[in-house]
Amino acid sequence: MLKNSDRLDGIALSEIVAISEGAARMRADGHDVLALSTGEPDFPTPPHVCNAAHEAMQAGQTRYAPTAGTAQLRGAIADSAGVEAKNVIVSTGAKQVLANLFLATLNSDDEVIVPAPYWTSYSDIISMSGGRTVLLHCGAEAGFKMTPEQLEAAITPRTRWLLLNSPSNPSGAVYSKEELAALGQVLERYPHIWIASDEIYGLICYRSFASFRHACPALADRTLVINGVSKAHAMTGWRVGWGIGPAELIKAMTAVQGQITSGACSISQAAAHAALTGDQRHIASRAAEFRARRDMVVSALNEIPGITCAAPDGAFYVFPSCQGILGCQTPDGKLLETDADFCAYVLAFTGLAIVPGRAFGLPGHFRLSYAYARRDLQDGCLRLKRAVAALNIS
Template identity: 60%
Template sequence: MSPAPFRRAERLAGIEISEIVQLSERAAELRRAGQDVVALTTGEPDFPTPPHVVAAAHAAAEAGQTRYPPTAGTPELRAAIARQAGAEAAEVLVSTGAKQVLANAMLATLDPGDEVLIPAPFWTSYGDIVALAGGRPVRLPCPAADGFKLRPEALAAAITPRTRWLMLNSPSNPTGAVYGPGELAALAAVLADHPQVWVLSDEIYSHLAYVPAPSLRDAAPGLAERTLVVDGVSKAFAMTGWRLGWGIGPRALIGAMAAVQGQVTSGACSISQAAALAALTGPQELLADRRAAFRARRDRVCAALAAIPGISCVPPDGAFYAFPDVTGLILGGGFADDAALCRWLLDEVGLALVPGRAFGMPGHVRLSFAYAEREIDDALDRLATAAARLAARPFQASKEQVTT
């Protein structure tokens, strides 16, 4: 008897590996094949993990800290996170990366059909995580004219009896937008009339802001009993591969999230937790140095983009991404959309960027400046070359447009 065909679970309908990862892996494949490709696709700092952090991990391994850790995190790390956030250790859950914190929260709180409001543009995994947990992601468009930020009136209009969460990300991936204290307070005023709506505040880029970037816990203390702050060491301390993040929230929520985590991964890696403790309690001067380096790269990128016809860009106030509007290139080149433009850029000039559709806002691309300056300059030169080629050739509808 032949085996039955593979059956994919319905919960995976429409869910694939993120377009960011797909493009990064495609660029790597082309390089291995000998092609000259530069990719600004991933949000991974080119700086090394600080030496004292690596030394702490090595010391922990040598000392035998290789056993199962507590599910919610080691007491030392939870205490350090709590001190930094002005919280209690019992309000902290340490997880295998900030992404697991998001998944834990959604799995612990959503029932089928519950709605989660997600301002767009948004990080690509938000909607898929909500869908996997049985919820319904609701996109709230936030155009460049609004600074890519959610307005109170748009929030008020989107809330329904099924709304369970609002997801905020400040500084934002992909736009670098930062909510100021007044803007957060205005959103909190709307939520005051809707006590069933909780807020997930993703603050993973908080140490990489070029303007003041308050935590929601500080800007809206009245929401503290229904706020989950997500943070970690991946971006600020260049520790992406250590897979270590955390959530800070009410004890009941943290307990429910720990119950989910206990059945999925148990506790986060003990060695990574020792490394994260060293990052939080060790020298902090490098944060300012790296923030200054990213700010200089931001200025370099924005100046170059401003000089390219067909492109406009709102300068990011945090993180290490630019999210330029490339509608001019799309229309001028006769492309169907931003994804078609990105495919052409990869084929024509060996430049890999992420289309805006991956973040819920077509007509844009995301460009990461977490790379070395020589790679950034090379990428910007290729983008300028591509724009010049498009401007020089006669307009004609692309194959994508003809076939759709």
């Protein structure tokens, strides 16, 4: 019988992935299922990006890439951030950047402060790296954002990292430059703490966006910025992300990557270079479309009794509260006690797949992605409305 390693205790397939793949299986079996559970833009990869990949293949760029990334792509990323190439690592997606980071820097029981709600993989990556996640509850009343007071109260001698995500998955919350600077003032007093700033949604923002490095320049020598092409350039399947940070950290992360995957796909890196340096007009037009979808979805959700939904400032998710639904009974008499109960009921009753807030460390909510076509979003909101209308007050 297989015996799993201790590092796998409590770790399973992401609930987001499990729900999305489960919905796909139901659809393949002939069920009428609509999944609004995945953060994947419905837009195509821009043509000039695809052309660059084709040209790279034709030119024979099909051999192993350097472990830290091609000189061409690292240089373009460095230029965009005002740093040197030695401050950049290119990985197989932003998730691998995070894994490299924590495998390279965490020892047993080192602590990483993570505001909740948070992207579900954060805590598992930290755990697999030997660390411990310290969650800070940041509810809707606080705009799903951490305060300097919360941060300071959570710091201990074991704190090694603060992991921020702005714009946020799942809430869409965006920290202002002033809010980041206030957090930075706290961190300046604790030189043993480094900062990982996940900014993968930075180009999908409906207000002024501030990178942590720019808001807190005094902390640049202990900050890693995580980014990539997946979201803004609709390149999820190309699997290219990167980290920008101090050279000593990049060197350590490169050592980890060299023993796990080596360099990211050479063709994907050529495509990512074209995405960064080529025509950027699709960024603004797609962000405007995401904003219009957001407004449509938020309006529709707030018309459903028992659901309240704030308008997010970035990314392409809403994170509504379903607490007004909990305590109701389904048509077959089952009591809805949790957000997971509610999401399971919606899927069974209407075929709509959404993700419970517990997956993101903040129960009582659910995440719905509006990275889908408007007709699907309209259909999804109608299904949700129909499911809620069928409930009985207990």
